[in-house]
Amino acid sequence: MRSNADSFESGLSRRSYLKGAAATGVGISLSGCIGSLTGGGEEFPSDQLRGIISWGQGGGSDIYTRQVWSEIAESYDVSVAFENITGAGGMRGIRSIYDAEPDGYTVGIYNSPFVVKMLIQEPDFELTEFEYIGTFTASSWVTIANPDLGIESFDDLVERYQNGDLTSVAGQQPGSPQHVLWNVLKNNSDFDISWEDYVAYDGSGPISQAIAADEVPVGIVTETAAQSIVDSGNAEVIASLSSSGSSVFPDLQPITDLGYPNIDFIGEFFRAFIAPPETPSDRIETHNEALQDAIESLESWSEETGNPLSYMAGPEETLSRVEQSYEEIPNAIDIEALQ
Amino acid sequence: MVTFGSLFQALEVVFSWPTLGWLLIGTIIGIVIGAIPGLGPNLGMAVLLPLTFRLNGIDAIIFLICIYLGSVYGGSVPAILVNTPGTAGAAATTLDGYPMARLGRAKEALVVSATSSAIGGILAGITIILISPLLVAVVLLFGSPEYFLVALFGLSLIAVVSKGSMVKGLTVGAFGLLISTVGYPIATGSPRYTLGIIELYDGISFVAVLIGVFAVGEMIKLSAEEGSIARENFDLGGPIMPGFRIVLSNTRTLLKSSFIGGIVGAIPGSGASISNFVAYVEALRSDEDSESYGEGNPRGVMASEGANNATVFGALIPTLSFGIPGSGSTAILLGGLLMHGIRPGPALFAENLYITHSIFIGLLVASVFILLVGLAFLPRLVYFTKIDTNYLIPIVLTLSIVGAIGLRNNWIDVLTVIVFGIVGFYMREFDFPIIAFVLGVVLGPIAEENLVRSLQISGGSLDIFWSSPLSILLILLTVASILSPAFQQSRGDATD
Numbered sequence: 001m002r003s004n005a006d007s008f009e010s011g012l013s014r015r016s017y018l019k020g021a022a023a024t025g026v027g028i029s030l031s032g033c034i035g036s037l038t039g040g041g042e043e044f045p046s047d048q049l050r051g052i053i054s055w056g057q058g059g060g061s062d063i064y065t066r067q068v069w070s071e072i073a074e075s076y077d078v079s080v081a082f083e084n085i086t087g088a089g090g091m092r093g094i095r096s097i098y099d100a101e102p103d104g105y106t107v108g109i110y111n112s113p114f115v116v117k118m119l120i121q122e123p124d125f126e127l128t129e130f131e132y133i134g135t136f137t138a139s140s141w142v143t144i145a146n147p148d149l150g151i152e153s154f155d156d157l158v159e160r161y162q163n164g165d166l167t168s169v170a171g172q173q174p175g176s177p178q179h180v181l182w183n184v185l186k187n188n189s190d191f192d193i194s195w196e197d198y199v200a201y202d203g204s205g206p207i208s209q210a211i212a213a214d215e216v217p218v219g220i221v222t223e224t225a226a227q228s229i230v231d232s233g234n235a236e237v238i239a240s241l242s243s244s245g246s247s248v249f250p251d252l253q254p255i256t257d258l259g260y261p262n263i264d265f266i267g268e269f270f271r272a273f274i275a276p277p278e279t280p281s282d283r284i285e286t287h288n289e290a291l292q293d294a295i296e297s298l299e300s301w302s303e304e305t306g307n308p309l310s311y312m313a314g315p316e317e318t319l320s321r322v323e324q325s326y327e328e329i330p331n332a333i334d335i336e337a338l339q
Numbered sequence: 340m341v342t343f344g345s346l347f348q349a350l351e352v353v354f355s356w357p358t359l360g361w362l363l364i365g366t367i368i369g370i371v372i373g374a375i376p377g378l379g380p381n382l383g384m385a386v387l388l389p390l391t392f393r394l395n396g397i398d399a400i401i402f403l404i405c406i407y408l409g410s411v412y413g414g415s416v417p418a419i420l421v422n423t424p425g426t427a428g429a430a431a432t433t434l435d436g437y438p439m440a441r442l443g444r445a446k447e448a449l450v451v452s453a454t455s456s457a458i459g460g461i462l463a464g465i466t467i468i469l470i471s472p473l474l475v476a477v478v479l480l481f482g483s484p485e486y487f488l489v490a491l492f493g494l495s496l497i498a499v500v501s502k503g504s505m506v507k508g509l510t511v512g513a514f515g516l517l518i519s520t521v522g523y524p525i526a527t528g529s530p531r532y533t534l535g536i537i538e539l540y541d542g543i544s545f546v547a548v549l550i551g552v553f554a555v556g557e558m559i560k561l562s563a564e565e566g567s568i569a570r571e572n573f574d575l576g577g578p579i580m581p582g583f584r585i586v587l588s589n590t591r592t593l594l595k596s597s598f599i600g601g602i603v604g605a606i607p608g609s610g611a612s613i614s615n616f617v618a619y620v621e622a623l624r625s626d627e628d629s630e631s632y633g634e635g636n637p638r639g640v641m642a643s644e645g646a647n648n649a650t651v652f653g654a655l656i657p658t659l660s661f662g663i664p665g666s667g668s669t670a671i672l673l674g675g676l677l678m679h680g681i682r683p684g685p686a687l688f689a690e691n692l693y694i695t696h697s698i699f700i701g702l703l704v705a706s707v708f709i710l711l712v713g714l715a716f717l718p719r720l721v722y723f724t725k726i727d728t729n730y731l732i733p734i735v736l737t738l739s740i741v742g743a744i745g746l747r748n749n750w751i752d753v754l755t756v757i758v759f760g761i762v763g764f765y766m767r768e769f770d771f772p773i774i775a776f777v778l779g780v781v782l783g784p785i786a787e788e789n790l791v792r793s794l795q796i797s798g799g800s801l802d803i804f805w806s807s808p809l810s811i812l813l814i815l816l817t818v819a820s821i822l823s824p825a826f827q828q829s830r831g832d833a834t835d
Contacts, residue, residue, distance in 0.1 A: 056667070057385035058674020067392070067678070084385065085748050088540035089523070092749070095537070120528075121537075168796065174528030199795045200525050202788065205663035205673075205683070212661070212685075213479040215796060228662065228684025234475075301392075305680035 044104060044283055049073055049080040052100070052108040054093025056086050060224075063307060064271060065109045068136065071294040072287070089117045089175075098125050102276040104283030107133065112270045113177035115325040119335045120175050127322050129277040133287045135313035135321070136295060138270035140242030141181060142252065144226050144235045145218045146211050154239035154258055157218065161193045168197035170207045170219035176200075178220040180266050181241060183333040190261045211235045222269055223248040224306070241267035247308060265328040272318045284315055346468070349696035353704060358398050365402040366705045369409020370712060373416075376423045376554065376738045379546075380410035381667040382745050388675055396679035397694060401701040403675045407668045408460065408651045408702055411611055412709050415452040415644055420445055420723040421568065423554035423735050427546045428611025428647040430777065431619040433553050435632060435639030440568055442635050445721040450582025451637045452644045453713020455593055458586065459645030460706040462594065463601035463652040468699050471692065475660050475685045478605070483796065484803045487789035488813035489606055493613060493782045495820040496620045497775040502629075502824070508775040511766065515779020518543050519787075526791035538751040545612065545780045547743050547755035552773060554739045555760025558732045560767065568724040568731065579714055585637045592622050592638050596645030603646070604653025606785075610666035611647040611654075613781050616774055618646030624823065648709075652702060659687045659695055 051069045055061040066082055073080035085093035093108065100106035110130070118127055145151045151160065160166045171178025182198050185191040199216050201207045204225035210216045212234035219235075223246045229235045230249070240246040243256040243264050256262050273291060275284060295311050302309035313321065329335075352358060372383035384406050391399035414426030419436035432452065439448040467474070481489075494512070501508020521532045522542025533539040561568070586593060596618040603614035622642035623632045632639050657663035662683035664670035676683055687695045723731075739760075743752040766773055797803035805811055 056670060057381065057388065058664075058671035060677070062385075063674055063678050066388070083748065086541070087747060087749055088537045091537060091540070173523070173525045176528070179528070197795060197798070199792060200528070201792070202525050203663065205657070205661045209478065209657070209661040209663060210482070213482055215482045225662070228682040228686060231682075232685035232689070234685055305678055306682065307677065307680075 044286060045076050045078050047105060048078055049076075050100070050106045051080050051082045052093050052097050052106065053082060053084045054086065054090035054097075054108065054114075055084070055111070057084050060307075061109045061111060061271065064137065064309070065273075067298060067301065067307075068273070068291065068294050068309075069107065071297055072290045075290055075293060075297075088121065090114050091117060091121055091123065094127075095123065095125075097274060097276055098130070100276045102131075102279040104275065104279050104287070106276055107287065108274050110272045110274045110322075112268070112272075112321070112325060113180075113266075115322065115329055116175055116177060116180055119326075119329060125277075126326075128319065128326065131275040131277065131279045131281075131284050132315045132318040132322070133273040133275060133284055134291045134311060134315060135270050135272040135318045136291065136311060137308050138242075138244075138268055138312055139223050139248075139308065140240045140244065140246050140254075141177065141220055141267055141269060142223050142226050142240050142246060142249070143218055143220055143238040144208070144211055144230065145238050146214045147233065147236045148214065149217055151218075151236070151238055154253070154255055154260075157238050158191065158193050161195045164194075166217050167195065168199050168216050168218075169195045170199045170201055170210050170216040172203065172207070173200045174198075177266055177269065180329060180333050181220055181263070184263055184266060187332070188261065188263075208235060224308075227306075244268065263332075265325045266332070270312065270318075270321065272313075288314060345693035345696050346700075348693040349700050352397055352693070352697045353401070353700045358401060358701075359704070361394065361398045361402040362405050362701050362705055363708060365405030366409040366708050367712070369406040369411075370413035370709070370717075371409075372406070373410030373413025373425045373429075376417050376425050376550070376735070376742050378410075378742070378745070379414070379426050380407045381671060383410060384668060384671040384675075388671060388678070391675060392678065394679075396676075396681050397697050399679050400672070400675055400681065400694075400698055403672055404651070404655070404698055404702060405705045407672065408648060408705050409709065410668075411647050411651055412453070412456040412644070412713065414647075415456065415640075416449065416717060416720060418553075419448045419452060419640070420720060421554075421731065421735055422557035423739065424549060426611070427549050428615050428650065429643070430549045430553055430612065431615040431643035431774070432640055432647075433557075434619060434643070434774070435634070435636050436643075437557070437568075438633065438635035439637065439640070440721075440724045443724075444635065444637075445724045446579070446718045447582040447585070447637065448640050449718045449721065450579045450714060451585055451640045453710055453717065454583055454586040455596070455641040455644040456648040457706045457710035457713065458593055459597040459600060460648035460652060460709075461703055462597040463604075463649030464699050464703045464706065466598075466601065467652050467656065468696060471688055471695060471699075474656050475688050478657060478660050480807075480809055481606070483789045483792040484806070485809050485813065486606060487786055487793055488804065488810055488817065489603075490782045490786035490789065492813055492817045492820060493617055493778055494786060495817045496617065496624075497772075497778055498821050498824050499620050499624045500772050500774040500778075502772075503770065505824075507769075507771045511771045511773070511776035512779040515776045515781075516783040517779075518548065519545070519780050519783025524791070525788045526795070536751070538749050541747070541749075542784070543755055544746055544749075544752050545777075546746055547752040548759045548780050549612070549777065550739050550742055551756040551759030552763030552766070552776070554735055555756055556763025556767060558735050558739075559760060559764040561728045562732055564728060567727055579718055582637070583714070586641055589638055589641060592626075592641050593645045595621060595625075596642045597649040600646030600649025601653035604650035605656045610669075611650040612666075614646040614650040614653075615643040616777055616781070618642040620774060648706065652699065655695075655698065659683050659698070660685055 053065045085096045097108035185193045204221045207219040208229040211219045240252045240254045245254045246252045372378040414429030415432045418424040418429040418432040422437040424430040436448045497512040599618040600614045619642045658669045664673045743756040746752045
């Protein structure tokens with residue numbers, strides 16, 4: 001929904017309006033009123049941006065935020081200061097974004113699996129209150145297995161668990177998206193995978209090692225995390241848990257093609273940029289446009305480094321995907337058991 | 340075993356321009372940020388990571404890894420001069436380095452530190468390069484049960500360091516373990532002992548604990564003294580050769596420490612913060628003059644410093660082979676690899692071996708550079724030990740607090756530094772072995788995580804812990820470590 005300030009500006013570009021207002025020397029009091037809506041009556045953004053990263057340095061969220069917002073800040077001709085506010089699975093950083101001044105100068109990153117943390121920790125705010133700038137990357141979760149097992153397909157994998165040939169699966173700690181996926185696939189009668197033993201590891205790397213060493217037969221990781229271990233022949237990829245398949249493994253069949261239900265609310269991992277609640281919509285729009293331009297400019301970086309980057313959804317669509325996760329995840333797992 | 344083609348290709352890469360330039364700049368930046376308590380490699384690498392975007396992939400990685408290596412060495416400088424480890428990997432260096440400074444032997448300690456760091460790193464690097472094609476297979480020998488047994492072996496060293504009073508050693512060791520249980524355990528995903536405080540969800544930072552126990556604890560003690568840290572007069576411009584000779588005449592300690600550093604570094608979740616203590620305790624255990632450890636024995640400095648730089652080499656093995664970061668620094672390095680399109684995986688030890696060799700050869704060159712800088716310039720810093728404590732204490736306390744904030748942007752870390760400063764002060768006053776405490780804090784999470792996971796895999800059966808030759812070897816080492824104090828005592832009694 002657009003603000004009154006935007007309606008007032010209809011027919012004029014926001015920047016030309018502001019320049020015009022300044023040039024005609026509108027009274028100081030009027031400038032003050034406009035200032036409250038547009039940040040001091042200056043062109044936005046005219047000051048340093050603050051990028052809050054709720055996860056650690058060197059992680060995917062850190063790399064994307066720094067790369068994309070450095071590009072955006074350059075296009076604005078302003079600087080950007082990044083802060084990694086980590087802890088509580090990202091909650092401290094997300095909380096900092098929530099509490100920040102909604103002036104458009106503070107932005108942050110959101111990872112779709114974070115919904116699970118919100119449901120478990122139940123903070124006094126909702127993800128749906130944030131302003132969403134846009135979704136810029138998505139990847140799918142995949143199942144990988146030790147190649148010596150010779151698992152031929154997802155159906156074969158399901159059958160082996162049903163037969164009791166296999167019992168355990170590796171993922172990250174309880175409450176992680178892999179753990180939710182494990183629950184969904186175990187409890188949904190359409191899948192009926194009787195994998196009883198969930199073995200928790202501290203990241204995709206240790207899961208890959210455990211699969212390669214045959215400590216655990218099967219694991220759930222993101223497609224990008226699976227790439228090198230699969231390429232080296234130490235693991236093989238079995239299925240994509242997202243209906244859109246896998247960009248890393250284009251030949252991989254999504255489970256929906258095999259007749260299984262769509263579980264994209266957790267089977268797909270997307271990242272989006274967010275701003276504090278009540279950030280003026282015109283500023284969100286400015287950021288959204290800058291994001292689209294930055295994604296185009298960073299195309300070669302994306303190709304060279306293998307970090308997928310494309311404009312996937314705008315503010316409203318991103319919000320609706322978050323709402324969908326909020327609705328569907330509690331139906332799939334027992335949140336109380338994780339609290 | 341070594342593939343010469345990739346080795347020559349790597350040599351060409353490292354000795355080309357501007358790669359060599361980035362290597363030298365990275366090492367210098369690393370030494371400086373390591374030597375300033377509170378900065379450390381994590382912060383330095385994180386800040387500089389985005390700036391590497393314009394570099395080519397190998398230049399960027401060599402630049403970042405040299406920051407890491409340089410900082411691990413640089414951390415020894417304040418550890419020796421003001422009992423404040425610049426990095427967690429230099430905490431054990433304080434145990435003998437600082438007493439040497441108090442005895443007016445700071446310059447000797449700094450030279451021992453530089454020489455051991457460089458040689459320890461070089462030894463580990465050459466070994467790893469020689470066996471690099473086999474490393475993936477070696478990594479795969481270690482599973483959750485083996486990692487648990489390694490941590491258990493580390494905890495068993497509490498018996499070695501608890502000379503005088505085993506009860507005190509076990510008490511503070513258990514206290515350390517208890518502290519490490521705060522937060523979200525990997526196995527259950529439910530918060531533990533967090534009192535509903537979100538800042539405690541990730542547990543108590545052991546780095547903050549180390550800063551508190553060593554730096555703040557010592558400053559509290561110093562506040563009761565007049566004058567400067569160095570209680571003995573010394574010549575600021577003295578020769579460097581004595582320190583150099585000490586290292587060369589104790590090659591066994593150095594070799595062992597380097598080996599320990601490389602092995603411990605390769606264990607995910609450990610890193611230099613553990614290896615320096617393990618190497619120190621092993622040097623203490625095997626030294627006939629073990630009573631002089633803690634009083635200013637240069638072999639204590641050698642052990643810690645010989646191990647921590649070797650750890651950097653070891654830590655790269657799981658990082659490069661499976662993308663498993665063993666520490667905060669390697670996590671950032673992993674980010675750098677991904678940012679530059681270098682995907683960690685077994686391929687880095689096969690068809691892309693030249694990349695791995697370039698990184699290791701870069702580190703070898705950086706080690707030589709560390710030696711040159713460490714011998715030529717850093718001994719001049721002994722001047723710090725002559726500064727009046729009235730000026731020094733506020734500086735160290737400020738750096739400790741700022742450093743605590745910089746760790747995770749978390750106020751709990753500041754509180755941790757203060758509380759454990761007081762705890763550390765009283766531990767020293769009442770002769771509780773601080774190393775036992777540190778072993779508990781640092782090894783607790785690794786032991787717990789791998790114990791629980793091993794039991795998950797085995798369905799609760801303990802058989803998993805002696806199911807491989809490596810497990811049995813680790814059990815034997817642990818038993819030997821626990822029994823060694825009793826054995827040494829009975830041997831001493833028999834001699835008497």
